[in-house]
Structures are given as C-alpha cells and as structure tokens.
Amino acid sequence: RLLAASASAAGGAVLTLAVVAAFTPLFLAIAAVATGGAVTSLLLILFDLTVQEAASVTLLLTVLFGAFVPSLSFRLSGMRTPPLPTNAQQLQEGIDPHGSNEVAVRTVIADGWMTALFAATGLLCAAGLAALVQPFGWPGGCMAGALSLLLLLHGRGMGSSWQRLALLVPGVLGVAVLVIRAGHAVSPSALPALVVVLFAVAAVCTIASWTVPGRRLVPYWGRIGELMHSAAAISLLPLALWILGVFGWLRSLNL
Template identity: 55%
Template sequence: GIATTMRDHPFGWTPKVSRRVLLGIVVAVLIGGVLVIAWPGGSSLSRSVFATAAGLLLLAGAGAASRAVGDAGAGAALGFMVGPYLALAGWLLPGGELSGPHAYETLGARLLAASAALAGGAVLALAVVAAFAALFLSVAVVSLFAAVAAVLLLTTDLAPVHAAGILAVLAVILGAFVPSLAFRMSGMRMPPLPTNAQQLQEGIEPHPAAAVSARAVLADGWMTSLYGAVGVVGAACVVVLARERELAEIIMTVALCLLLVLHARGLGNIWQRMSLVVPGVLGLLLLVLVAAPAASPGNRLV
C-alpha cells in the first residue's frame, strides 16, 4: 500500500520526469552557450561564424533525434535552440557601435538581422523536426515583432522606448484575437447564424466527438503558443518602458501590466495564464525597483 501510494504521488520521480529534467538540462546548457558567445570580447565575425556553426549542428541533431531516433520531443528541444544561435549570429554580423549619433540605426540593423535569422531558424527547425508546430509558431511571431521594431528604428526617429510602446499596443491587439485565430487554425469553423426558419434545419448533424476533441486540443496548443509569444513581447516591452521615469512611460507601463493581468483572468490553461501574468507582474516590480533608488530619504519606506 505504501509503494502504491508513493508511486501515485504527484511529485514522485518517474522516467517521464527524468526525461524532462534531462531535456531541461540540455536546453539550459545551450542557453549558457548562447550567453558565452554573446559575451563582449573578440572578433564579432568569428563569434558570428561560431554561432552559425552551432546552430547548424543543432539543426542536424534535431533532425536526427526526430526522424532517425523517433524522439520528437528531443528534436523539438534542440530545434527550438537553433533560432537563438542563428539570431545571435545575425545580431553580431552587422557590427557597429550601440552608442553615438547612429545608435538607433545600428540597433535597428542588428535587430532586423537577428529577427530574420530567428525566423529562418524556426522555419528550418520545423521542417526538420516535423512536429510541435505550435512551439515554432511562437518563435516566428516573436521574430515578426522584433522585425517590426527594427523597421521602426531604421525608418523613423523613434527611440527604443517609443518603439516598445507601439509594439505593446500591437501585442495587446494580437492577444485579443488569439482565441479566434486558434479556433480557425485548428480547422474548426463556426456556421453562420440562421436568418430564416429553413436555415434552422440545415447543418444540424452532430460532429464526431473524437474529431471535436482532437480539434479542441489542437486549438488549445495554438492558443498557448500565441499567448506565449504575446507574453515574451510584453515582457520585452515592459522592461524597456519601465526603465524610463517620465510620466507617459510610467502610465503606459501600468496600463500594459494591468491589461495583461486582467486578460489572464479569463484563461483556464495554466501556461496561457502565466504567459500573461508573469510579464504583467514583472513590469510593476520593475517600476518599483526603478523608482525606489531615486526617492529621497524622507519619502522612502525603508
């Protein structure tokens, strides 16, 4: 009885948990590799070449894991890291200083190259892995937002904080359409509302329960992917906005954080809800951390 109880315990160690932990360790090591290559120092060209080579090796490993071994989960984990390595290579390749009179143009050029490489890596990884399309969709959506930010920096005189405000508005708009987009992407279609008595008798045949369940699971996966992308973009925007101490940026940050948190209340999936709650809470916390050091000793709580 003790053995059965402990085996059914929700926090018991199982082979499935071991596999997930191993994949998490692999992804963490690969993230560490990205940070090491991105660390300033040395030639940008050599680091870009090294990042590209690492991304291509990961792409080959993802294909081997998914197709040769038949482990689509491991292939997706390796394929997911292809984009960051190629994005880092794209970021380093243009060169230029991120300071001086042309800092915004340099930032836009680097961001545009990185976003293009990130999108290309996601497409290649999806083609090689041939599974977990929702995971790579979120990467592609993030790269699209990054490309929009790069275009704004290159073609206008907007500062990064102003571009972040525009991206925040676009992310909120996308979040409002996520359920309908996921519904359509899953292959489900809502029939038009009847306008007369004859149309009430049309299209009343029930759909197979198995097909509806499969489509519902697919739609939930698309929603998780899109909300994850919205959360990543929202987190990046609040990090940029919260650093400013101007009234307009503070109001924008508070409004964005409240929108994210309030929108998450209607979501039943824990990953979808956390995708919006985390950036919302992060933005409010950053506002406090930025404002606290600037407060005079007489106005500080501690």
C-alpha cells in the first residue's frame, strides 16, 4: 500500500506539474516525499526489514539529501558559481557584474526552492522519527534523539522563518514522541525520576528563553553548537547500523 500510494503521489505530482507548469518547487517537494515513501516500502519488500530498520535507512538518505539542499536550490534557481581560474588569461573571464534585478529575482527563486525542499525533508524526518520509536528501544531511541538534536541545531542557521519551521517542528515533535514513548516503556518505579528530569529540562529551557534573547554570547557557545551539530550528524550512521543489527552480526562472526 505504501509503495502504491508513493508511486501514485509521485506520478500525480509530475503529471500535475506538466499540466499546470507552475509551482514547480511545491510539486517536486511532493515528489521527493513520495520518493522517500517508495524507498521505505522497497526496503520493506525486497530486504524483509522491519519498519524501524527501513526508517533508519530512509532517514540516513534524507539527511544526506538535506545536506545538498542549499547547493541544489542554488543551481535550480539558475545561478552558477564561476570556475576558479587556472592561469592569468582566465582572470579576465567572467568578471562582468550581474544585474541587481536578476540577482534579486534568482535569490527569491532559490529561497523558494530551499523552503520546499526543506519542508519535504522535515516531513520525511517526522515520519521516520515516529517509526524509530515503534517499538521503543535503545537503538531507535538513540537515533531519534540524535536526529531531533540535528534538526534543532540545523534549524538555527536558516535565514527564512518557513525554512526554520520546516526543521524545528519535526525536531520538537521528535523530542515529544521520544519522551512519550520512553514514559510508556520505563517501569513505574522509574517514572518519578523521568518526571524530575523533564521538569529540570523545562526549567533550564525557560530560564534560557528569559536570559538568552538579546544578549551577546561569547563565541565558544556557537562553537559548541557546531560541534554538537557535527556529532549528531556523524552519529546517525553507527546508530542506523546498530538498528540494522550490523554490530551484532559482526560480533557473531567467528574469525
């Protein structure tokens, strides 16, 4: 059903785009989401993976796709970066300035592409986060937490409000789903400790919302955020391998 629905959505988006010949970013974003669903369904059918395992692979591909969204949007808007010169003669090539109106128009187009593609990325991540914690376990929970942190940290660098929301909303929803599923999974004796931790985190976030806005932070806070951003992105691959059981398979080998 998922494969049929994804194929129908992708085909419908492409056909509608061919007929309407407008709103290209919107329809291609729909096609991108449908492609993610098709990839997940193919993993389920061809490799007999569980939903959680297939979601981990799809999320890896989605994060990889999201890394190329800015450069892809730049190219789709019609802008090109001139190649670096290799000799003295090439220093005089391509030095004519572009018209300001053309640059402004292309910038708006690139911003629209980024918004649509990041929205597609956010939708795929939201669906994948829900699948990672069904059922709840350490591998899926750790990957859901890492991906939520990655989305929250990546969203802080977006220049558009819609692009920021496209990443922050799935990140917040991922944290909420993770907490809810963890609350259902832990034993009743551990619930008070979980509640205390949640209240402590809420208190820290509340204090930060009162004190941080409008203040000039020292540079190392930004550096810490960048390191956490990179660590969250790098950790997704080993966490996905953990979910897929690769580490257990390697341990079982008699070498």
